[in-house]
Amino acid sequence: MLLIAKFRGVSPPEVSSRQIEVRELRPEELPWVRELAVRAVIHGIPGSRDIPTTEVQRRADQAFGDLEFAFRTDPGFRILVATEANRLLGYLMLDLDHREASTGETQALIRDLAIEPAARGSRAVYVLVRQAARLTYQHGLRYLVGEVTAANRRPLVVAQRLGFVIERHQIAVQCGPDGLLPMPGRLGPESSRE
Ligand SMILES: CC(C)(COP(=O)(O)OP(=O)(O)OC[C@H]1O[C@@H](n2cnc3c(N)ncnc32)[C@H](O)[C@@H]1OP(=O)(O)O)[C@@H](O)C(=O)NCCC(=O)NCCS
Numbered sequence: 001m002l003l004i005a006k007f008r009g010v011s012p013p014e015v016s017s018r019q020i021e022v023r024e025l026r027p028e029e030l031p032w033v034r035e036l037a038v039r040a041v042i043h044g045i046p047g048s049r050d051i052p053t054t055e056v057q058r059r060a061d062q063a064f065g066d067l068e069f070a071f072r073t074d075p076g077f078r079i080l081v082a083t084e085a086n087r088l089l090g091y092l093m094l095d096l097d098h099r100e101a102s103t104g105e106t107q108a109l110i111r112d113l114a115i116e117p118a119a120r121g122s123r124a125v126y127v128l129v130r131q132a133a134r135l136t137y138q139h140g141l142r143y144l145v146g147e148v149t150a151a152n153r154r155p156l157v158v159a160q161r162l163g164f165v166i167e168r169h170q171i172a173v174q175c176g177p178d179g180l181l182p183m184p185g186r187l188g189p190e191s192s193r194e
Helices: 027-044 053-073 124-138 153-162
Strands: 002-006 021-024 077-084 087-099 106-115 143-147 165-168 174-176 179-181
Touching (some): 027 087, 053 077, 124 143
Antiparallel strands (some): 077 087, 087 106
16 A cells, blocks of 8 residues: 655644654664564565565565665665654654656655554654654655555554555455466464564
């Protein structure tokens, strides 16, 4: 599913009494982002696929090298972190040079987003997304988009509360020698445990 927010008319999220702050990631914090990104990538695996979780996590770890390079060299690629009393709660990766496939508009894309399991429910995600929206606007862009795996209800709940709308659905089918087959599905409950 592709989610998009247009800034006018987006209602504010719930107010939290916690002292959560958001800032740009420091280079020395990259290993923490990498470790959390690899742990959390399992939430992005469609429930219809039987790929082993360890393989997806290995690929995510390898792909992190490109993200690190973009973070160090590309001013249009940002990583924001939410902190509380100097403790890292979560991160949001933002690509400020993404193009919408159908309209050709340049827009901002949330490339990845995760909150430490112990900090889920802290409202840090709202602080991160709100700051990503401000950066998007400051960059002269009108829209902020993200992709959410259908089985991953948590970010969808958050996004819709923030005013994101569903713009697109991804469809998939397995193919065999005689045509279409049902998708295989996940391997078991342990395959989606973080
Ligand atoms: C997605 C994520 C960033 C959201 O942050 P969070 O701190 O967990 O969000 P919150 O707890 O504030 O809100 C999630 C809401 O979804 C609800 N929720 C949880 N599981 C749900 C489910 N299966 N179905 C429907 N709602 C669900 C929660 O109850 C909560 O609502 P509430 O505030 O009314 O209790 C975080 O869960 C995370 O890091 N997940 C793993 C990585 C990930 O999925 N990243 C997103 C990629 S698009």
